[in-house]
Amino acid sequence: MRQMILGHYALLKGGLEVDGNLISNIDEREIKEQCAIIREKGIKSVVINGVFSPIDTIERQEERAAAIVKAELPGCDVVCSKDVANLGFLERENAAILNASILSFARKTIKSFQEPIKRLGLHCPVFITQNDGTVLSGEMAAKLPIRTFSSGPTNSMRGAAFLAQGQISEAVMVVDIGGTTTDVGLLHANGFPRQQAAYSDLAGIRVNFSCPDIKSIGLGGGSIVRKTDRGLTVGPDSVGHKLQQEAIIFGGKTITATDCMVQADPGLDIGIAELANKILTDEELTLFKKALQSKIEKAIDKMKTSPEDIPVLLVGGGAILSPNKLRGASRVLKPEWSQVANAIGAAMARVSAVVDTVKSTEHKSNAQLLEEISKEAVEKTVSAGASRASVEVVEQEALPLQYIAHKTRFIVRAAGDFDLEKIQTQDVSGEDDEDNVNDMSQYGRLPKRAETTSKHHTDIDVDISTYRPTVKDRVWYISETDAEWIATGCYILGTGGGGSPYSHLVRLKQELHKGAIVRVVNPHDLADNDQVGCGGGVGSPTVGIEKLPADELLEAQTELFRVCPNPATHMISIEIGGGNGLQAMILGASTNMNLPAVDGDWMGRAYPTKWQTTPVVFNERSPIWSPIAMSDGNGNVVVMPKATSDLAVERILRAALAQMGSHTGCAESPVTGAETKRWVVEHTISQAWRIGRGVARARKENRVDNVAESIIEECGGSGTGRVLWKGKIVGVERTLRGGYVYGECFIEGVDVRQDDDGLQQDGAVSPSFQGRIKIPFKNENIAALRVREDGQDEQQEDVLAIAPDLITVIDAQNGEAIGTPEYRYGLLVVVLGLAASDKWTGSQRGIEIGGPAGFGIDHLAFRPSGAFVKPRSVIDEFDRVV
Numbered sequence: 001m002r003q004m005i006l007g008h009y010a011l012l013k014g015g016l017e018v019d020g021n022l023i024s025n026i027d028e029r030e031i032k033e034q035c036a037i038i039r040e041k042g043i044k045s046v047v048i049n050g051v052f053s054p055i056d057t058i059e060r061q062e063e064r065a066a067a068i069v070k071a072e073l074p075g076c077d078v079v080c081s082k083d084v085a086n087l088g089f090l091e092r093e094n095a096a097i098l099n100a101s102i103l104s105f106a107r108k109t110i111k112s113f114q115e116p117i118k119r120l121g122l123h124c125p126v127f128i129t130q131n132d133g134t135v136l137s138g139e140m141a142a143k144l145p146i147r148t149f150s151s152g153p154t155n156s157m158r159g160a161a162f163l164a165q166g167q168i169s170e171a172v173m174v175v176d177i178g179g180t181t182t183d184v185g186l187l188h189a190n191g192f193p194r195q196q197a198a199y200s201d202l203a204g205i206r207v208n209f210s211c212p213d214i215k216s217i218g219l220g221g222g223s224i225v226r227k228t229d230r231g232l233t234v235g236p237d238s239v240g241h242k243l244q245q246e247a248i249i250f251g252g253k254t255i256t257a258t259d260c261m262v263q264a265d266p267g268l269d270i271g272i273a274e275l276a277n278k279i280l281t282d283e284e285l286t287l288f289k290k291a292l293q294s295k296i297e298k299a300i301d302k303m304k305t306s307p308e309d310i311p312v313l314l315v316g317g318g319a320i321l322s323p324n325k326l327r328g329a330s331r332v333l334k335p336e337w338s339q340v341a342n343a344i345g346a347a348m349a350r351v352s353a354v355v356d357t358v359k360s361t362e363h364k365s366n367a368q369l370l371e372e373i374s375k376e377a378v379e380k381t382v383s384a385g386a387s388r389a390s391v392e393v394v395e396q397e398a399l400p401l402q403y404i405a406h407k408t409r410f411i412v413r414a415a416g417d418f419d420l421e422k423i424q425t426q427d428v429s430g431e432d433d434e435d436n437v438n439d440m441s442q443y444g445r446l447p448k449r450a451e452t453t454s455k456h457h458t459d460i461d462v463d464i465s466t467y468r469p470t471v472k473d474r475v476w477y478i479s480e481t482d483a484e485w486i487a488t489g490c491y492i493l494g495t496g497g498g499g500s501p502y503s504h505l506v507r508l509k510q511e512l513h514k515g516a517i518v519r520v521v522n523p524h525d526l527a528d529n530d531q532v533g534c535g536g537g538v539g540s541p542t543v544g545i546e547k548l549p550a551d552e553l554l555e556a557q558t559e560l561f562r563v564c565p566n567p568a569t570h571m572i573s574i575e576i577g578g579g580n581g582l583q584a585m586i587l588g589a590s591t592n593m594n595l596p597a598v599d600g601d602w603m604g605r606a607y608p609t610k611w612q613t614t615p616v617v618f619n620e621r622s623p624i625w626s627p628i629a630m631s632d633g634n635g636n637v638v639v640m641p642k643a644t645s646d647l648a649v650e651r652i653l654r655a656a657l658a659q660m661g662s663h664t665g666c667a668e669s670p671v672t673g674a675e676t677k678r679w680v681v682e683h684t685i686s687q688a689w690r691i692g693r694g695v696a697r698a699r700k701e702n703r704v705d706n707v708a709e710s711i712i713e714e715c716g717g718s719g720t721g722r723v724l725w726k727g728k729i730v731g732v733e734r735t736l737r738g739g740y741v742y743g744e745c746f747i748e749g750v751d752v753r754q755d756d757d758g759l760q761q762d763g764a765v766s767p768s769f770q771g772r773i774k775i776p777f778k779n780e781n782i783a784a785l786r787v788r789e790d791g792q793d794e795q796q797e798d799v800l801a802i803a804p805d806l807i808t809v810i811d812a813q814n815g816e817a818i819g820t821p822e823y824r825y826g827l828l829v830v831v832l833g834l835a836a837s838d839k840w841t842g843s844q845r846g847i848e849i850g851g852p853a854g855f856g857i858d859h860l861a862f863r864p865s866g867a868f869v870k871p872r873s874v875i876d877e878f879d880r881v882v
Helices: 028-041 061-073 089-099 103-119 137-142 151-163 239-247 257-264 282-303 338-347 366-383 478-492 501-513 552-561 578-588 613-617 646-658 674-677 684-700 704-714 844-850 876-877
Strands: 047-048 075-079 128-129 135-137 172-177 182-187 200-202 204-208 212-217 224-229 232-238 310-315 331-332 351-360 394-401 407-416 471-472 474-476 520-521 530-541 570-573 595-603 628-631 637-640 665-674 723-735 740-749 772-778 783-786 799-802 806-811 830-832
Touching: 028 061, 028 578, 047 061, 061 075, 061 394, 075 089, 075 103, 089 103, 089 204, 089 501, 103 137, 128 137, 128 151, 128 239, 135 137, 151 172, 151 182, 151 282, 151 310, 151 338, 172 212, 172 595, 172 628, 212 282, 224 257, 224 282, 232 282, 257 282, 257 595, 282 552, 351 366, 366 394, 366 407, 366 471, 366 806, 471 637, 471 876, 474 570, 474 595, 478 501, 478 578, 478 684, 501 578, 520 876, 530 552, 530 646, 552 578, 552 628, 552 665, 578 595, 613 674, 613 684, 628 646, 628 806, 637 646, 665 674, 704 830, 723 772, 723 799, 772 844, 799 830
Parallel strands: 047 075, 172 310, 310 331, 520 595, 530 570, 570 595
Antiparallel strands: 128 135, 172 182, 182 212, 200 204, 224 232, 351 407, 394 407, 471 474, 474 520, 530 665, 628 637, 628 665, 723 740, 723 830, 740 772, 772 783, 783 799, 806 830
16 A cells, blocks of 8 residues: 555654643745755655644644745645644644545545535535544545545444344344445444554555444455356456446346356346346356355454354345355344445434543643533534534543643544535535536546555555464564564553553564564573663653654664773563553664564562663662753654662653653663573563464454453463453543553453443343452553442552552453553453562562552552463574574
8 A cells, every 4th residue: 555655754853741731843945945846756745743843832833844845846635633632743644644645535525525415406515424423524535535444334333323223132233235345344332433552554555533333345246256266256356336237147248246146046037037047057056155155254253252152133135145044143033124324324413523632730630620621622612513403512531641741632523414404415525526527437546556655555465373483593673564463462461551662663574574673582591791782762652642753762872872881791671561662673673773683571560660671670789870961853853871779860861851842752771690590580572472372363263252361371371360350331430640650441241252241141240240440550550440339549459550560451352451541431341460570579679660550559569470380482492403
């Protein structure tokens, strides 16, 4: 997709910090220079994306840059990313790029809807449904088509819920068979489709707007059927909307799935049945039916989260293709009018609007700000076409930003019914409008562009059971598969903190695309006089989703070694949890510092402070973290040649952090190889890899219900941890103190294999998880505690697990970790407790620093969740001598 769409990109001056201060102003001359290059390349669509642009109401950098581009390139489509999606730089950029790439097609499509309405003499507007089940005016849909392209499955699923009223009381799999594709998704018992997680994945492209969790396959009424030497094939290509011109039963010459179904059942009132009499032999007809059934069953199986059978609801015009019995389906339902379920779902849609912004809480309370932002969301919904009387606020979230005084991210969504009286019919116009709106020939398949930057890469479907990492002469050479599994494991080991590894994984994969060699070595192979450097990101993970890493980590390393006499020979991550778990490999890549990463870290998880590290626990010298350097990537560097203590280092750097954009890169002075072998939490990159592999295997084998058990098995077996709880998040409270987000997450016990109501087949909630627990957190999860029915404070017997043991929350739908900033009502989760490294639990000092007291909890004591088992080294297991 990158090769087909990307024609040019440039990194220019501009962007804001989270507090609204300028990173730098835009440079008009710089923008005009890029416009000349774009003109020369013949590019007609441009995306402008600025750091923290969704909260930019003063500088309006994207709008100003867009005005310059429009003046320089008349007739060019210019998309401001803030109009397309909210906070999340990479995801918003991806969504804006996809939006820009289909604008011309969208205008023509919307026009093709409006023209017949006019010819019929109807004086009414055209509305297009969005991916989340709400609607846009035709004019807005032509500007923001990305919000509508996946609305079909949502409409069908909501329509299916309406048609199946009274027939289902549990979760059901909806199979929507159209003319070209079959879409499969899970419909909860409350009538709403299961949504993808906080971020949606579209053909491998990560975006941040709500989409149903859908599996699409190339099977529909127009699927082309071919006879080959090896048998019969059905699809994935299709005649699509030309079915009535090209299908045999309509006098055409192409054999389609509909033709074959009419041959199999001449009673179907479709086309001229006699024309389909001899299309296939009896044997071929049997093969055809088996092929259809197999494709549908595999798609259903792919979307299931447990091996149990589930009811299947068939809708769509192509539902005739499906048999009445399917493997994996407890029953198959075809409700009356199922062929128009999509239209019914669209007719039920409402108007909505979202305000996602960062505000100061210094002079106003959260309640006051929520009231103001709610009013803004209501006005935005009314402006989008809703009746004011019908608008209501349906979602509110307040997320304090770590390490940033008096700053909170607010997300408010409002929804209402359309005010049809005030909506005026509006035509969609554009430079590419033509008289013949039905001529779509110019939008045929395009050749790929020449690759502009990196090597072409195609993801390979890895056979997990046979995959072997590349380890030669006790050096592990990281592949993209390794990197992806490690990133998944890092977030799970982050115990809710550390920030999402996603942007760092993208960076690491970019280095690999460039041909970088990324090496990992066993800590026990270090020489005593080796110098093991350390580096990582510091600051708010919420800022990190918008202000992506640049060269600040490398710049911090460069500045550190101006004052540090011993250059590093190896790199180690300060924490394996979250995004920092990948930093040793990124810094050590041959395209950067060209140093091997050590298979270990200083925490074995994530902690909020530098003094909560194993070198400080061992206390063999003080301070450990001095000299130290910190860079913001924008030319500002702080270097501390010496300090009185590690606590002083922490306090001074936190103070500087607030003035450096609340997200920086840090470089810590090296320790010796001998010290590393004594202090390191061993083999944590290996542990993250094994956890990621376990999650990937559970997904592939449709065992997501048991993914927590798979993680425990990868960490050493049942004695090393346990599933603490399964349930639904029913409440989240957050407050900001001293730059840290403190809060509590409340989880009601339910059977996560079922719908939001948590009912098992016998109508009872699992006895193991009856009641409610809470997870207090300080950036990272501190404990899992039963909530007492009498409302009194928890006692020692209410502790399910507590730090330094790892308490991690994973998404019950996909096995991915959920960080504390992502906790929200309604998420179905599994809470996992894992035994902490003996580097923490082997001494009273370790328990004091990393345990309850280290988080300010004095009334609860640490009791281990299990027996720690040292992670098995990937290098030890897979090494081969060359």
